[in-house]
Amino acid sequence: MLAKRIIPCLDVKNGRNVRGVKFSADKDAGDPIELATRYDRERADELVFYDITASADGRAIVMDLVQQVSEQIFIPLTVGGGIRTFDDVRQILKGGADKVSINSAAVHTPEIINQSAKSFGSQCIVGAVDVLRRQVPAGEQPAWEIYINGGRKATGIDALAWVDELVQRGVGELVLNSIDADGTRDGYDLELNRAVADRVEVPIVASGGCGSDEHIYQVLTEGRASAALAASIFHYGDYSIPQVKDYLEKKGVVVRQ
């Protein structure tokens, strides 16, 4: 059986891992290489490096990290943050990442998805979206809006229509990050994950809001996500990955131990 994946996400800024709270406050959460090694030992299913400096210097630092980590760690690595051009995608893959997560650039230049998927295969192109809930009258279907530039800028684009387009353009996987839930530790946006999982064929990775093992269980079952991304609950040692996997297994979810 295909296992549900647990993916720790390292937000890297100037070579340090920081935890984001509602996309703003930074707090140092350790050395990314130390953390990556720990997650590898704990049998994380993948690792995500998210470059939140997203400048040329920041990119060089993240690529250096990926290179160092990938010499020692044999699980898939995804790099995201600040990708602007097709050449950025190529360089990140060449530098040793297995997947590239594309967010704002896809809104600015949607063709970057087609071109990247055609050149490197859909399997290494991840479509990431930051979404904020829209106010809808009671009784209406929930709706979400796409935000870009690290969740700072509204686009007016409907999230459900946008994920359809990303899939049609060739992404092999989607990461759904809820701005409302991000950093709150109140749980993932289950409705969002379910709504997207119901309309696309590709796997969904849930992101934003994780505060407990129960939240991960919820989004992998009710939320129909294939994988759960989490940051602070692992970085600060509230939970270890085996602890979360034990919990999920006891509740009947297939995980890789």
Add this chain to the structure above:
Amino acid sequence: MIAIIDYGMGNLRSVEKAFEFLGFEARIVDRPDQAEAATHLVLPGDAAFGDAMRNLRQAGWEEAIHQSIERGKPFLGICVGLQLMFSASEELGTHQGLGLLSGRCRRFPATERVPQIGWNQISIKQDVDLFDGVPDESFFYFVHSYYVAADETNDCLATTDYGLEYTSIAGRQHVFGVQFHPEKSQDIGLQLLKNFAAIN
């Protein structure tokens, strides 16, 4: 020396460094003559079947691979590399493969999420050296939308379940193919690569 075939497709460095980590000499080669001195041949791949096959032919690899296998060199196909070992694929049209083994590549049924991404288990069907220290039901990391339907039961060394039971490890004598990425499958994946490198 283990030669890793570079035909312009996929992340080859991760395969190379997995062998290096295990203490084997591995080299990425892009011309068949560079693989002459190799003891083992590895064909990785992440691309679409048709493009991959075209590149292999253009660089003269199709013939070189057949010759090397006839000379008895162990061969390992990884991911699309496994699929290319078979007769044909239905990915974006019909394409002929290397024909080392008989069978076709088909798309996963619409009941499942496609691509399959993540860790899935193998069910071992034949006891071969490649499985030394690899327990039945071990998890490996998979990423693919197409699977191989092998014509010969004997060529199926292990299966995996994803909407249907399909061949995830194929092989005959010293020729092997794995649908997953052993170089991304932690200790168990490295064990399998080590077993392959130990075959002579």
